[in-house]
Amino acid sequence: MLTLLLVAILLIFAIQAIRARALITSALWLAGVSALSSVLFYSYGAHLVAVIELSVGAGLVTVLFVFAINIAGDDAIQAQSVPPWTLVTALVALFVLLLGWFVLGVPVVAPVSPVAEAPLSVILWQARGLDLMVQVVLIFSGVLGLLGLLAEAEAPLKGSMAAEVAARRDREMQTLDSQILQIEDVRK
Amino acid sequence: MTLSPFTIALIGVIGLLGIGFYGLMISRNLIKIVVALQIMVKGALLGLVAAGNANGQIGLGQSMALTVIVADTIVAVMGIALGVQIRRRLGSLDVRDLSSLRG
Amino acid sequence: MLTTLTLLTIGLPWLGAICILLVGDDHRRLLNILAASFAVLAGIAAVAALPLATSQAILLASLGGVFGDFTLIPDGLALSVAAIAAVVGSLAVIFAIDYMKHSQQLARFYALVLFFIGAMVGLAVSGSLLFTFLFWEITAFCSYALISFHNDDPRAVRGGIQALIMTQVGGIGLLAGALLVYAYFGNYQVNSLLEGFQAVPPGVLSLVAFGFLVAAAAKSAQVPFHAWLPDAMEAPTPVTALIHAATMVNAGVYLLARFYPAFAAVPGWRLSVMAVGVLSALLAGLLALTANDIKRVLAYSTISQLGYMVYAVGCGAIFAAQFHLFSHAIFKALLFLSAGAIITSIGTRDLMRMGGLRRPMPFVYAAFVIGSLGLVGLPIANGFFSKELILEGGLTEGPFAFYLLMLLGAGITALYTIRLLWMVFHGERRGPEPAHDGLPAMRVALGLLAFGTLTTWLLAGGFSRLLADTLPLHGIEAESTWALVQQVCLAPATWIALGVIALAFGIWFIRSKLTAPAETLRPLASAGFGLEELPRRIADWTDRAAVSLQITQSGQLNWNVVAIPLALIAILFVLLGFK
Numbered sequence: 038m039l040t041l042l043l044v045a046i047l048l049i050f051a052i053q054a055i056r057a058r059a060l061i062t063s064a065l066w067l068a069g070v071s072a073l074s075s076v077l078f079y080s081y082g083a084h085l086v087a088v089i090e091l092s093v094g095a096g097l098v099t100v101l102f103v104f105a106i107n108i109a110g111d112d113a114i115q116a117q118s119v120p121p122w123t124l125v126t127a128l129v130a131l132f133v134l135l136l137g138w139f140v141l142g143v144p145v146v147a148p149v150s151p152v153a154e155a156p157l158s159v160i161l162w163q164a165r166g167l168d169l170m171v172q173v174v175l176i177f178s179g180v181l182g183l184l185g186l187l188a189e190a191e192a193p194l195k196g197s198m199a200a201e202v203a204a205r206r207d208r209e210m211q212t213l214d215s216q217i218l219q220i221e222d223v224r225k
Numbered sequence: 226m227t228l229s230p231f232t233i234a235l236i237g238v239i240g241l242l243g244i245g246f247y248g249l250m251i252s253r254n255l256i257k258i259v260v261a262l263q264i265m266v267k268g269a270l271l272g273l274v275a276a277g278n279a280n281g282q283i284g285l286g287q288s289m290a291l292t293v294i295v296a297d298t299i300v301a302v303m304g305i306a307l308g309v310q311i312r313r314r315l316g317s318l319d320v321r322d323l324s325s326l327r328g
Numbered sequence: 329m330l331t332t333l334t335l336l337t338i339g340l341p342w343l344g345a346i347c348i349l350l351v352g353d354d355h356r357r358l359l360n361i362l363a364a365s366f367a368v369l370a371g372i373a374a375v376a377a378l379p380l381a382t383s384q385a386i387l388l389a390s391l392g393g394v395f396g397d398f399t400l401i402p403d404g405l406a407l408s409v410a411a412i413a414a415v416v417g418s419l420a421v422i423f424a425i426d427y428m429k430h431s432q433q434l435a436r437f438y439a440l441v442l443f444f445i446g447a448m449v450g451l452a453v454s455g456s457l458l459f460t461f462l463f464w465e466i467t468a469f470c471s472y473a474l475i476s477f478h479n480d481d482p483r484a485v486r487g488g489i490q491a492l493i494m495t496q497v498g499g500i501g502l503l504a505g506a507l508l509v510y511a512y513f514g515n516y517q518v519n520s521l522l523e524g525f526q527a528v529p530p531g532v533l534s535l536v537a538f539g540f541l542v543a544a545a546a547k548s549a550q551v552p553f554h555a556w557l558p559d560a561m562e563a564p565t566p567v568t569a570l571i572h573a574a575t576m577v578n579a580g581v582y583l584l585a586r587f588y589p590a591f592a593a594v595p596g597w598r599l600s601v602m603a604v605g606v607l608s609a610l611l612a613g614l615l616a617l618t619a620n621d622i623k624r625v626l627a628y629s630t631i632s633q634l635g636y637m638v639y640a641v642g643c644g645a646i647f648a649a650q651f652h653l654f655s656h657a658i659f660k661a662l663l664f665l666s667a668g669a670i671i672t673s674i675g676t677r678d679l680m681r682m683g684g685l686r687r688p689m690p691f692v693y694a695a696f697v698i699g700s701l702g703l704v705g706l707p708i709a710n711g712f713f714s715k716e717l718i719l720e721g722g723l724t725e726g727p728f729a730f731y732l733l734m735l736l737g738a739g740i741t742a743l744y745t746i747r748l749l750w751m752v753f754h755g756e757r758r759g760p761e762p763a764h765d766g767l768p769a770m771r772v773a774l775g776l777l778a779f780g781t782l783t784t785w786l787l788a789g790g791f792s793r794l795l796a797d798t799l800p801l802h803g804i805e806a807e808s809t810w811a812l813v814q815q816v817c818l819a820p821a822t823w824i825a826l827g828v829i830a831l832a833f834g835i836w837f838i839r840s841k842l843t844a845p846a847e848t849l850r851p852l853a854s855a856g857f858g859l860e861e862l863p864r865r866i867a868d869w870t871d872r873a874a875v876s877l878q879i880t881q882s883g884q885l886n887w888n889v890v891a892i893p894l895a896l897i898a899i900l901f902v903l904l905g906f907k
Contacts, residue, residue, distance in 0.1 A: 040230055044237035051241055051264050055248040055257075063260050074267045077237070078290075081230070081278040086290045090270065093294055098263065098301050105256060105305040109312040118251045119321060119886040125250045128893045133243040135900040140235055160284040161291070168288060172295040179299035186306045249889045258885070324883030 040080060047073045060111050064102035071095035085157060234275030241268030255311065255318045259304040266297040331386050333377035334402050334453050337414055340370040341446035345439040353435045360425045363438040367418035370445060374407070374414035381407050383798040385455045385519055396516040399455030403798035408650060408791065409452040409582045412657045416574035417445040419773045423665050424566035426767035427672060431564070437477060441570060444470035448575040452582060457506035457516040464502060464547070467579065468495040471571050475563040484562035489867040494556040498546025501539040502583070508536050518586065522801055525590035537591035540583055541601060548580030548634045550608040555860040557631055558615075561623040565668030568623060572630050573660035578653055581634060584641045585649055589801040598642050602726055605639030606733050608632065613740035617747065618850050620679045622667050625748050629703065630660055632741060636718050639734060645721025646802050647792050652714035654791070658784060659702030659711055662777035666696045669770050670752065673762040681759030682752045689765040693753050695774040700749055702781045704742045704829060707817075710785040716816045716825060723821050738825050742832035750836070788812045 050073060054066035071094030078087035118125070154160070162169065228236075241264055248261030270290050277286015312318050344366025351358055386400045400406075421441060428434060444467060451463035469492075476488030506516060512528050513520040525533060544550070549557035549572075557577070561568060571577070584601060591597050609632045616628035633656050640649035669692050670685065671677055686693050702711030715738065722731045766774060789809030796806035807815075816822055882888075 040233050041228065044233055044240075047237060048240045048244065051244045051267075054260055054264060055244060055251070060254065060256050063257060067260050067263055070264060070267055074271060077234075077271060078274050081234070081274050082283045083274045083277065083287045083290065086270070086274060086287045086294070089291065089294055093298055094263075094267070098298060101302060101305055102256070102260070105309050108309050109256065109318060118253060119884050120250055120890055122251070124890075125247060128250070128890065128897070129243050129247045132246060132893045132897055132900075133239055135897060135904065136239050136242070137236075139900055139904055140239065141232065154282055154284050157284045157287060161288050164285075165288040165292075168292045172292055175296055175299055179302060182303055183306050186303070186310055246889075246893050250886055250893075253886070320885045323885065 040077070043073060043077055043080070047077065060106045061103065064099055064106065067102070068095045068099040071098070229279075231275055231279040234271055234278075238268045238272040238275070241265065241271065253320045255308040255320065255323075256305070258320070259301055259308065262304065263297070263301055266293065266300075269293060330377055330380040330382065330402050331388070331400065333373050333380070334386075334400055334407075334410075334449075335388075336373040337370050337377065337410055338446050338450045338453070340366050340373065341414075341417075341442040341444075341449075344370075345442040345446070348435050348439045348442065351435060353433060356434060359434050359438055363421050363442065364418070364425065366442060367414070367421040367445065370449070371411070371415040371418040374411040374449065377402065378404075378407050378411055378794065381794055381798045383800055385517070396456050396458055396510075398459055399517060400453045401455040401518060402453055404791075404794035405582070405586060405650065405799055406453045408654065408794070409578060410449040412578065412654060413445055413448040413452065413575040416657050416661045416777075417441070417448075417570055419661065419776060420566045420570040420574065420665070423569070423668065423770055423773035424564070426769040427566055427668055428564065429767075433477075437474075437564070440470055440473050440477075441567065444474065444570065444575065448579070451579055455518050457502075457509055457518060457521075459516075460518075461499065461502050461506055464499055464543075464579065467576050468492060468499060471495070471560075471576055474567040474571065475560045477564060477567065478562070481562065483559075486864070486867045486871070487556070487559040487562045489870055490863045491556040491560045493866055493870065494546050494553055494863055498543040498553065498580070501542035501546070505536040505539040505543070508532055508539075521587065521590050530594070533591070534594050534597070537587075537594045537597045538600070540587055540591070541597070541604070544580030544583045544638070545604055546580070547583070548577045548638065549631050550580070550604050550635060550638060551611055551631075552859060554608060554612065554631050555863040558619075558624050558627045558860070559864070561621065561627050565623070565664060565671060568627075569661045569664035569668070572627065573664055574657045577630060577634055578657065581637045581641065581649060581653055584638065585646050585802075588641060588644070588646060589803075592644065598644070599727075601642030602639050602730055603642075605635040605637070605642060606730050606737075607635070609635030609639065609737040610733060610740070613737050613744060614849065616744040617740065621677045622670065622679055622682070622748070622752065623664070623677055625679070625744060626660070626663055626667060629663075629741070629744065630656075632737065633660070633703070636715065636734065636737070639726070639730070640718040640721055643721045643725040644803070645718060645725065646799075647795055647804050648714065648717035648721045650795065651788060651791060652711075652718055655702060655710035655714040655781075655784065658777055658780045659699045659709065662695060662699040662774065662781055663703065665770065665773055665777065666692050666699060669766045669774065670762075672767075673764050674760050675763075676759060678759075679748070679751045683755045683759065684753070684757035685762060686753040688762045689753075691766050691771060692774070695766075695778050696749065696753070698778045698781050700745050704745050705738065705825065706829070709781050710783075711781075713785045713788060713812065713816050716819070716822045717812070719825055720816070720819055720821050735825060735828055739828040739832040742829040743836060746833055746836045785809075785813075 047070060050066055050069045054063050054070060057063040057066060071090060075087045075091040075095065078090055155164075245261050245265030245268060248264060249258060252258050252261060270293055273290045273293065274283075274286050277283040277289075280286075308318060311323065315322065317323075344362060347366075348359055348362055351362065353359075381402055381404045383401075383403045386402065387397055388400060389398045391398055421438070424437070424441070428437060431437065447463050447466035447470060451460055451467060454460045454463060472488045472492040474488075475491050476485045478484045509521050510516055512532065513524060521528075521536075528536070542553075546553040557572060560572065563571070612628040612631035612635065616625045616632065619625045619628060633652070637649045637652050637656070640646075640652065670682070670689070673689065673692075674682065674685075676682070698709065701709035705712045705715035719731070719734060719738070722734055786809055789807060789812060792804065792812070793806040795802070796804040
């Protein structure tokens with residue numbers, strides 16, 4: 038019962054996140070979604086993931102969003118959405134219906150003899166060790182990508198492109214110079 | 226009608242996915258699109274955890290959910306950084322302005 | 329050893345293509361060196377493999393039920409075609425060093441050319457029909473990419489699309505044949521069909537036979553699929569020499585020669601093959617008489633000479649066909665590359681603006697004359713021996729009427745060749761001053777090819793022994809070179825042919841009295857007898873369809889995202905349908 042209530046509120050928060058006008062409001066509703074899903078994870082027995090979701094999802098990502106909105110500005114875009122609203126709603130409704138029909142008919146078979154599962158640390162580090170390596174690689178590439186993305190200076194152009202760009206700049210400088218000369222002539 | 230915890234979670238998953246798709250298709254602001262993506266990933270996480278719970282293998286479910294959290298956080302970070310850079314270089318976060326194809 | 333050499337012949341050009349793409353456009357000298365070395369190495373590997381030819385198939389890799397076994401059949405037929413592709417291809421690459429001196433995107437050019445050479449070799453030596461089809465398609469793609477290399481010229485792009493579409497039509501014939509073979513034998517192996525063709529019901533065998541004929545006709549530009557070759561002249565000349573003399577068009581003749589034992593008994597097949605050959609030889613010859621673009625004349629001449637080869641295969645004279653393929657590759661490449669030298673020197677392809685180039689360009693003139701000797705089929709050049717062998721084979725094996733028509737074709741060949749020679753090199757200068765008489769790299773390629781034209785007929789004996797030893801099913805008899813020379817020189821057919829050629833030369837010199845028939849022929853021929861209109865329409869239609877589909881590429885993120893739920897809904901429908 039409590040679970041059903043939590044899921045219902047979760048969905049309401051999510052809808053609010055999409056509907057919000059200002060970006061900051063949207064980010065705050067997203068933080069609420071993260072917090073609620075963290076509680077849900079805990080209630081399903083996933084204690085570790087609940088804690089991580091709370092700190093990363095509700096904490097880190099929200100801070101990042103606020104930071105980005107501060108830099109990028111909070112201009113809410115009021116105009117019409119690009120694909121028509123009716124098409125989008127119809128597609129989403131169709132998708133939800135089909136998925137529901139497909140998924141909810143699946144009978145859940147609990148294991149006949151509940152096998153005593155190994156402790157979490159064993160599963161995490163040994164059985165899914167490769168996943169952890171993938172995560173390390175992901176984090177590393179993410180950091181690299183971020184550094185490249187947020188670099189301020191333009192990267193130097195290579196080879197023939199540099200020559201073309203330089204030639205174009207020279208031509209533009211020349212036209213500018215001749216224009217300046219023309220203006221000076223007129224002034225005289 | 227007694228709903229098993231798994232079915233309740235599935236309703237939540239489907240709902241979050243649907244809301245996420247709606248947000249993806251409707252939003253014109255790049256940052257909003259990242260928010261919609263995040264909502265969809267929360268749905269996926271819920272599905273993983275609930276499946277682990279229903280099957281009795283919650284450890285496996287948590288490991289996979291952990292990987293997904295890491296990946297999705299990096300996606301969010303990259304998306305936000307992209308948004309910031311686009312705002313700086315092109316001056317607008319509106320999706321309609323970000324296409325140079327003449328189709 | 330043989331496996332290694334064959335794999336090197338395929339792999340070296342492909343490795344070269346990758347290296348060239350990695351080097352990029354900025355280091356032109358390095359690109360030239362890389363391209364030439366990889367091509368020449370592949371040529372050496374191919375020639376080194378020739379003495380080791382065997383009729384046994386070599387299993388490379390067993391890829392399971394669906395794809396079958398990837399085998400090689402390194403017999404004389406396959407290795408000779410591969411050697412021609414590699415050697416003439418390397419000469420074209422050497423020529424391109426000077427021809428493409430001022431061109432942009434050199435890396436893309438060389439990479440595509442090398443990729444092409446490797447794919448052609450793979451096509452020839454592959455023993456599995458599925459992989460033959462794969463290599464067939466790769467050559468079709470490379471030819472499209474190379475023909476439309478100057479992709480800001482709409483004519484070049486249209487020529488490329490035409491070539492692609494028409495050879496794809498042929499590809500369908502090949503695929504249909506391959507699938508039928510798989511259905512009846514359970515595998516794609518070439519040897520299965522060659523050895524077990526009697527087990528296939530006659531109707532199905534006919535389908536396979538005519539499917540392969542369509543594929544060969546489309547690839548070798550035979551009537552009615554010939555229209556793409558003249559319009560493909562927009563390609564840079566080394567590409568033209570490569571595709572249209574040395575490699576791609578030979579694939580069709582190779583296909584017919586390879587499967588001749590299996591299809592010879594199919595009713596009507598041999599006659600159809602001969603008819604296709606005769607029609608192409610005559611029609612293209614007439615078209616060459618009235619064309620005014622030097623490369624177009626050579627293109628029609630290629631179609632005509634391929635008609636001779638196809639006619640020979642239809643008669644069962646496999647050795648004659650392959651020998652002519654070998655000779656033709658050399659003298660046609662020589663002619664095309666000489667034309668390329670002329671084009672870069674004068675700056676135009678129009679015959680009306682040439683003339684009197686004999687004095688300023690003696691080297692190119694000599695090369696062109698030697699190539700013409702081969703094309704017309706005069707003694708001392710390799711074309712003489714191969715063409716006379718074909719005519720003899722036609723006289724003994726085929727309908728007499730066809731033989732007469734091919735004799736007429738030989739006369740027409742002589743006529744348009746001397747017309748070409750005269751309009752370019754003799755008479756008064758009608759156009760610009762030539763800038764050079766063949767740049768150094770060009771001269772190397774031309775010299776080697778000219779030497780080849782004059783001497784490769786000496787290899788005839790060895791070649792016939794190679795084919796006879798490694799092709800047990802084709803009924804070829806090995807003869808020594810001297811026996812072949814005697815046979816050709818003493819046969820009455822040869823003297824008749826030489827007489828027809830002399831008659832043709834005579835007609836040229838009294839041409840001013842023959843304006844009436846020429847004027848009736850000219851407008852028909854200039855329009856290509858109407859057969860070239862359809863492919864042009866198809867190419868234009870493809871272009872317009874592509875433009876109208878642009879609207880789906882809006883670039884708007886939201887519309888792109890809409891595609892995702894659409895796909896998911898489709899998948900869910902399918903999954904629910906299976907429940």
